[in-house]
Amino acid sequence: MRSHAIPMRLLKQFAAGEANTESLRMWRYERGFRPVRKASPKSETRTDGYFARPSNPSFEEGIEKALADQIENEVHRELDFLCSRFFVFGDRHKRSLTKYIALLFMRCPGRKEGVRAHMEETRRRLALLFENEEALLRYTMKVSIKEGVPVSIDAFRRAWDKVLATPATVESVQEQFAASLERWTKYFDDHLYHGQWGILHSEPGDPFILGDNPVVTWRLDAAGPSFGVGLHQPGTEVFLPISPTACLQILPAGHPRPVVSRPTPTQINEVEVMFMTRRVYSQTLLPYVDELVQRKGGTLKIGYNCFLPTRDDEADLARMLNTI
Numbered sequence: 001m002r003s004h005a006i007p008m009r010l011l012k013q014f015a016a017g018e019a020n021t022e023s024l025r026m027w028r029y030e031r032g033f034r035p036v037r038k039a040s041p042k043s044e045t046r047t048d049g050y051f052a053r054p055s056n057p058s059f060e061e062g063i064e065k066a067l068a069d070q071i072e073n074e075v076h077r078e079l080d081f082l083c084s085r086f087f088v089f090g091d092r093h094k095r096s097l098t099k100y101i102a103l104l105f106m107r108c109p110g111r112k113e114g115v116r117a118h119m120e121e122t123r124r125r126l127a128l129l130f131e132n133e134e135a136l137l138r139y140t141m142k143v144s145i146k147e148g149v150p151v152s153i154d155a156f157r158r159a160w161d162k163v164l165a166t167p168a169t170v171e172s173v174q175e176q177f178a179a180s181l182e183r184w185t186k187y188f189d190d191h192l193y194h195g196q197w198g199i200l201h202s203e204p205g206d207p208f209i210l211g212d213n214p215v216v217t218w219r220l221d222a223a224g225p226s227f228g229v230g231l232h233q234p235g236t237e238v239f240l241p242i243s244p245t246a247c248l249q250i251l252p253a254g255h256p257r258p259v260v261s262r263p264t265p266t267q268i269n270e271v272e273v274m275f276m277t278r279r280v281y282s283q284t285l286l287p288y289v290d291e292l293v294q295r296k297g298g299t300l301k302i303g304y305n306c307f308l309p310t311r312d313d314e315a316d317l318a319r320m321l322n323t324i
Contacts, residue, residue, distance in 0.1 A: 003047070003049075011044055029282070031294060049174075083199075117304050189231065211276040
């Protein structure tokens with residue numbers, strides 16, 4: 001089964017009809033290649049077995065339908081309305097977009113590749129934890145309190161030995177990616193939902209582009225921008241281009257808010273390029289985007305140099321074990 005990493009409806013936002021055929025086409029940019037205007041929303045980011053789960057042959061078809069019915073369709077029906085300069089966010093919009101943004105991040109190619117780094121880091125931290133009896137005792141006590149039942153060190157070791165024994169192979173990474181995607185269909189990010197929502201609009205001749213890892217973040221401070229910062233980190237701003245003329249900007253709740261930035265489309269586009277796994281797309285040819293792609297394309301990699309675990313090893317291990 002062939003599935004889209006990025007929903008076809010979102011890709012169509014960045015396409016235009018050909019004069020002779022009326023088929024929708026986008027400009028496609030890729031490192032090592034010239035830009036081409038032959039990218040179709042029907043085929044771009046679509047690959048065999050993208051959502052496949054090795055342990056469940058029927059999983060992919062079921063998750064495709066669930067994602068569409070439960071999350072995507074509600075947002076896609078209102079995409080054009082969202083792009084209007086007169087649009088005002090209501091509770092219903094923020095609720096549906098919160099789930100949509102989380103889904104886009106969890107299903108993107110960069111995050112799929114980041115599962116390998118996640119698995120390797122979890123195994124490394126588990127190995128270190130198992131070597132430190134004092135830390136292991138402290139951790140199992142926290143698990144016992146959280147679960148409301150006593151958890152012994154031996155029981156904890158037995159439960160997680162399989163993680164240590166599972167290397168990050170192609171099959172195991174695919175299994176974990178699919179399993180985590182299913183869990184995230186039930187997740188709701190209150191920090192994002194209760195944040196400050198806005199829409200950036202572009203001017204004629206200065207459009208937004210869309211990358212194959214479309215949800216991007218940064219934090220601005222005196223030292224300059226930090227890219228790929230977690231959604232719950234202080235000062236994080238979240239961006240999602242939804243058309244050449246509009247880009248969502250969300251400042252998650254829960255932390256003191258610095259001055260809100262007003263980035264230009266060119267600045268957002270540069271971050272989209274840095275986060276790309278393979279390609280970015282635009283409705284019209286933008287030579288500067290090609291220059292950025294050749295120079296900076298794919299330099300930010302989820303799990304390797306962005307969206308990294310925090311320095312709080314024990315607390316972060318708990319989160320990692322709950323999401324692997």
